[in-house]
Amino acid sequence: MHVDVVKTGMLPSLGIVKVLHKSLREYPVPALVVDPVMVSTSGDVLAGPSILAGFRNELLPMADLVTPNIKEASVLLGGVQLESVSDMRSAAKLIHDMGPRNVLVKGGHLPDSLDAIDVFFDGESFHELHSSRIKTRNTHGTGCTLASCIAAELAKGSSMLSAVKDAKHFIETALAYSRDIIIGKGAQGPFDHHFRLKNGQSSCRLDRLNPNDLLLYAVTDSGMNRKWGRSIADAVKSSIEGGATIIQLREKDAETREFLEAAKACLEICRLHGVPLLINDRIDVALACDADGVHVGQSDMPAHVARSLLGPEKIIGVSCKTPEQAQQAWIDGADYIGSGGVYPTNTKENNRTIGLDGLRTVCLASKLPVVAIGGIGTSNVRAVMEIGVPNLKGVAVVSALFDRECVLTETRKLHAVIMEATSLVK
Ligand SMILES: Cc1ncc(COP(=O)(O)OP(=O)(O)O)c(N)n1
Numbered sequence: 001m002h003v004d005v006v007k008t009g010m011l012p013s014l015g016i017v018k019v020l021h022k023s024l025r026e027y028p029v030p031a032l033v034v035d036p037v038m039v040s041t042s043g044d045v046l047a048g049p050s051i052l053a054g055f056r057n058e059l060l061p062m063a064d065l066v067t068p069n070i071k072e073a074s075v076l077l078g079g080v081q082l083e084s085v086s087d088m089r090s091a092a093k094l095i096h097d098m099g100p101r102n103v104l105v106k107g108g109h110l111p112d113s114l115d116a117i118d119v120f121f122d123g124e125s126f127h128e129l130h131s132s133r134i135k136t137r138n139t140h141g142t143g144c145t146l147a148s149c150i151a152a153e154l155a156k157g158s159s160m161l162s163a164v165k166d167a168k169h170f171i172e173t174a175l176a177y178s179r180d181i182i183i184g185k186g187a188q189g190p191f192d193h194h195f196r197l198k199n200g201q202s203s204c205r206l207d208r209l210n211p212n213d214l215l216l217y218a219v220t221d222s223g224m225n226r227k228w229g230r231s232i233a234d235a236v237k238s239s240i241e242g243g244a245t246i247i248q249l250r251e252k253d254a255e256t257r258e259f260l261e262a263a264k265a266c267l268e269i270c271r272l273h274g275v276p277l278l279i280n281d282r283i284d285v286a287l288a289c290d291a292d293g294v295h296v297g298q299s300d301m302p303a304h305v306a307r308s309l310l311g312p313e314k315i316i317g318v319s320c321k322t323p324e325q326a327q328q329a330w331i332d333g334a335d336y337i338g339s340g341g342v343y344p345t346n347t348k349e350n351n352r353t354i355g356l357d358g359l360r361t362v363c364l365a366s367k368l369p370v371v372a373i374g375g376i377g378t379s380n381v382r383a384v385m386e387i388g389v390p391n392l393k394g395v396a397v398v399s400a401l402f403d404r405e406c407v408l409t410e411t412r413k414l415h416a417v418i419m420e421a422t423s424l425v426k
């Protein structure tokens with residue numbers, strides 16, 4: 001049988017670590033995920049010094065990914081205390097020096113953190129992965145499930161970062177779904193791994209789009225990128241490296257063939273980074289390149305028609321300026337709403353500005369997550385993120401990223417301001 005991925009769980013003796021090491025040398029696999037199960041939730045160290053040495057010397061150098069939680073990272077590093085995201089970054093780097101290709105330090109136990117923050121390090125770049133912290137007793141087995149889910153996504157062909165992001169989203173959604181289930185009498189209960197099978201359409205919605213991906217939504221404009229002498233793919237790559245969390249190709253004046261080729265190139269980059277890629281207006285192009293979804297406006301193809309063409313797995317965003325449009329978008333099977341122009345913009349002609357009040361009204365009427373758009377940049381993004389409605393998940397930006405000389409620098413700057421603003425909101 002051909003094995004695509006091996007994932008390890010608790011390894012209770014040095015003998016077993018050695019057998020595993022020998023077998024993996026004899027029968028190499030395309031990917032090895034090591035979940036270094038060493039510390040129980042109650043804090044007991046489950047692995048003695050000899051097993052620890054086995055992990056460090058034999059397994060970690062072979063691993064494509066190791067997934068310690070904070071306590072396990074601390075044990076691997078000889079007992080150093082990890083109390084902040086910055087400590088987690090340093091730990092990820094030190095563990096990476098032990099040999100694994102990628103490290104995911106899980107911050108679920110991080111004190112004083114409102115989000116569940118994990119730090120991913122691939123030897124070159126760090127990624128902070130945020131998800132909401134779900135208040136529930138049913139957290140038993142989350143680490144094991146996360147590593148298993150990553151392994152499964154890798155076996156399906158995902159890149160490492162993309163697999164990690166998908167797995168984290170699966171855990172967040174499963175925990176939210178299982179929040180109030182009561183099974184057993186322990187302090188912790190298990191969560192429901194099968195929620196996807198039970199919850200019909202609404203879980204599909206949660207599944208297609210991770211609302212946190214709307215945080216910094218980069219929308220391209222070929223005119224702007226041409227003006228600055230770069231390809232669409234180069235612009236997309238730089239924006240992702242700067243922190244963009246989702247991309248939309250909005251190529252109003254591109255020939256269909258040219259658009260399709262650019263979309264394919266961008267999709268490759270996006271998949272590598274685990275960032276969704278949507279196509280503006282053109283359902284045909286989205287289908288032809290197998291993009292992650294589309295964004296449509298009130299005068300484009302209706303969202304319910306787009307849904308029937310694209311099927312249940314693709315993301316659909318709809319532009320809405322009014323509560324009625326927001327309600328219709330939900331009925332039509334959309335996944336998120338783009339609402340604006342919040343401020344005046346030169347990027348879209350004759351676009352009515354709705355202001356912060358209009359944005360708030362749409363958010364309050366929407367069952368879907370919302371991304372704000374229109375005239376947004378570093379000088380006003382804080383005011384947008386601070387309007388105080390929980391379903392406003394981020395900002396979509398064209399000129400502040402792409403009508404600039406250096407997309408990477410501008411995206412980094414905007415990302416930093418958004419992160420600061422969202423931490424203040426919480
Ligand atoms: C995220 C996001 N929100 C709104 C829009 C605007 O879409 P639409 O109203 O269809 O206008 P065009 O972009 O097609 O000119 C968007 N593109 N993205």
Ligand SMILES: Cc1ncsc1CCOP(=O)(O)O
Nearest residue numbers: 341345347374375397398399
């Ligand atoms: C496409 C779109 N829809 C509403 S405003 C807008 C343009 C946003 O561009 P910019 O970020 O340059 O103002």
Ligand SMILES: [Mg+2]
Nearest residue numbers: 281296297300
């Ligand atoms: Mg449109």
